[in-house]
Amino acid sequence: MITGIICEFNPFHSGHKYLIDTLRQNSDGIVCVMSGNLVQRGEFAVYDKFTRAKAALENGADLIIELPCAYSVLSAGGFAKYAVQILEASGVIDEIAFGAECDNINKLKETADKIQECNSLIKEKLAAGLSYPAARKAAVNSDILDTPNNILAVEYIRQTKLPCRAVKRIGKGHDTDDAEYSASAIRNDLSLENICSLKNCERAVLAKLRTMRCEDFLKFDDVSEGLENRIVDAVRTSVSLEEIYDKIKTKRYTHSRIRRIILRAYLDITKDFTSDVPYIRILGFNRKGQDIAALMKKHANLPIISRYSDVKELSEKGRRLFDLECKCTDLYNLGYKKPLPCGTEQRSKMIIL
Numbered sequence: 001m002i003t004g005i006i007c008e009f010n011p012f013h014s015g016h017k018y019l020i021d022t023l024r025q026n027s028d029g030i031v032c033v034m035s036g037n038l039v040q041r042g043e044f045a046v047y048d049k050f051t052r053a054k055a056a057l058e059n060g061a062d063l064i065i066e067l068p069c070a071y072s073v074l075s076a077g078g079f080a081k082y083a084v085q086i087l088e089a090s091g092v093i094d095e096i097a098f099g100a101e102c103d104n105i106n107k108l109k110e111t112a113d114k115i116q117e118c119n120s121l122i123k124e125k126l127a128a129g130l131s132y133p134a135a136r137k138a139a140v141n142s143d144i145l146d147t148p149n150n151i152l153a154v155e156y157i158r159q160t161k162l163p164c165r166a167v168k169r170i171g172k173g174h175d176t177d178d179a180e181y182s183a184s185a186i187r188n189d190l191s192l193e194n195i196c197s198l199k200n201c202e203r204a205v206l207a208k209l210r211t212m213r214c215e216d217f218l219k220f221d222d223v224s225e226g227l228e229n230r231i232v233d234a235v236r237t238s239v240s241l242e243e244i245y246d247k248i249k250t251k252r253y254t255h256s257r258i259r260r261i262i263l264r265a266y267l268d269i270t271k272d273f274t275s276d277v278p279y280i281r282i283l284g285f286n287r288k289g290q291d292i293a294a295l296m297k298k299h300a301n302l303p304i305i306s307r308y309s310d311v312k313e314l315s316e317k318g319r320r321l322f323d324l325e326c327k328c329t330d331l332y333n334l335g336y337k338k339p340l341p342c343g344t345e346q347r348s349k350m351i352i353l
Contacts, residue, residue, distance in 0.1 A: 063293055
């Protein structure tokens with residue numbers, strides 16, 4: 001039994017260790033599809049992807065695969081869709097597992113089915129001016145959709161044909177002061193001197209945004225219904241990213257959606273990158289993970305890359321996506337208090353334990 005986990009580990013904490021240890025009791029291998037240097041909340045990962053991959057391998061994971069930046073900064077549905085696509089394309093995953101506030105898999109599946117059944121009603125709620133999360137909640141009327149890990153769990157179930165397993169999340173919960181089990185609490189205690197943050201290159205982001213016109217923002221996912229005008233107005237009258245976020249936010253447009261749009265705009269991750277995943281990239285493995293990777297090379301239906309020289313064998317679409325990854329990493333490197341030079345993506349090496 002090989003288990004797949006979709007994760008960010010931003011940063012890795014005791015709750016992640018508990019999830020892996022729990023799954024290990026009934027699994028022969030743990031494969032993680034992990035966000036790279038960009039995370040779903042519309043920010044830079046506090047530690048780079050290889051640092052986070054190493055932490056996961058040291059704490060029980062066997063093989064780490066990257067979720068490319070074009071997919072890691074999508075809303076929950078897109079994030080889940082492409083991460084699941086990678087796990088299924090690997091050809092070695094027997095089940096997908098996740099931590100959630102609710103560990104009743106049948107209840108999660110019922111909610112996933114109900115979202116599909118209520119699709120028309122959700123659209124009506126959206127037309128009435130609600131954000132998608134609010135419209136979905138109003139249409140489905142389930143307390144399952146009150147918490148973020150449940151929401152992602154439901155999306156994983158909706159996107160996959162593989163069996164799913166839920167593990168009860170421990171600790172106080174998401175966005176609390178729980179410094180042992182909440183990634184947000186841990187991030188709040190980290191100094192900008194020691195991590196990567198969009199805040200450290202705020203003026204670079206503002207400079208890029210100020211050169212953009214309304215039509216430029218239409219190239220990015222989630223920009224519609226005149227939102228581009230609202231973004232430009234906020235950019236022209238704001239002197240910080242938080243001010244921009246606050247000015248754009250409405251009942252229809254959530255903070256997280258806005259942050260993702262702004263990050264995609266800064267990095268030029270246009271909507272034409274949002275298509276089927278063209279490759280599987282290995283970030284690291286241990287001895288068991290090496291065996292899984294060998295098995296994956298026999299059964300995967302996508303090309304596998306583990307070093308920069310493998311990129312030349314990719315399709316044009318794959319090479320273009322990897323070029324985007326390199327560009328995003330070059331700009332990510334400006335997020336450190338002491339910026340790093342360009343080219344670290346091309347010079348990077350897999351983590352092998």
